[in-house]
Amino acid sequence: MTQKILVVEDELDIIKLVRAYLEKAGYAVVTATAGQEALSVFRHERPNLVILDLNLPGMDGLDVCRALRRQSDVPIIMLTARLDETDRLIGLEMGADDYIVKPFSPREVVARTRAVLRRAEGEPVKPDVIAAGEISLDMPRRQASKVGRPLDLTTMEFDLLAVLVAHPGQVFTRMQLLEQVQETAYAGYERTIDAHIKNLRAKLEDDPHNPRFIETVRGVGYRFIQE
Ligand code: CA
Secondary structure, eight states: OOOEEEEEOSOHHHHHHHHHHHHHTTOEEEEESSHHHHHHHHHHHOOSEEEEESOOSSSOHHHHHHHHHHHOOOOEEEEEOOOSHHHHHHHHHTTOSEEEESSOOHHHHHHHHHHHHHHHHOOOOSOSEEEETTEEEETTTTEEEETTEEEOOOHHHHHHHHHHHHSTTOOEEHHHHHHHHOSSOOTTOTTHHHHHHHHHHHHHOSSTTSOSSEEEETTTEEEEOOO
């Protein structure tokens, strides 16, 4: 089945380029050049993944990301021309799964699209359910729950939680976590893990400032607290 990618970008040259490479890689491509249009195309076309420019006229990329997240856990790759880390992290805090900084090569877009989709589909896993304490993850359904109550996690959050819960008590560095959840782990991107952990805690913990589940190991990384 052909997978469909929604590309949201107001620069027509970029749309044209990205479309050409994605189509060559076998994907169907639909496009939008503004935020509201993106939401309506999303509803009608139900794409498998959204490539979303941060800088759009009117409703910007973050607003679109937020709006998409309210209705779907579709994988989202943000495009950004802003190089500073804060903006990147904000993108991830809004629930994006990955981001690409402009100028990018269209090949990178195809590679990231493939990687994020593969992750979203979930590679074949051995155990059907991974559980530790109050948290359990139904791997085939990709549904996490806390004492039976479903948690609404993004693809990246689910994958991170799965790694941590599968190894309670084990400390992971940010780089190790990044390697576990991404096809390609880029040095220097380790801090993005912090943003995902922060989001996870907000959904998981009774009090995110006093985490009971995911512990920060100062100077090292994170671990799932063994009961
Ligand atoms: Ca733009």
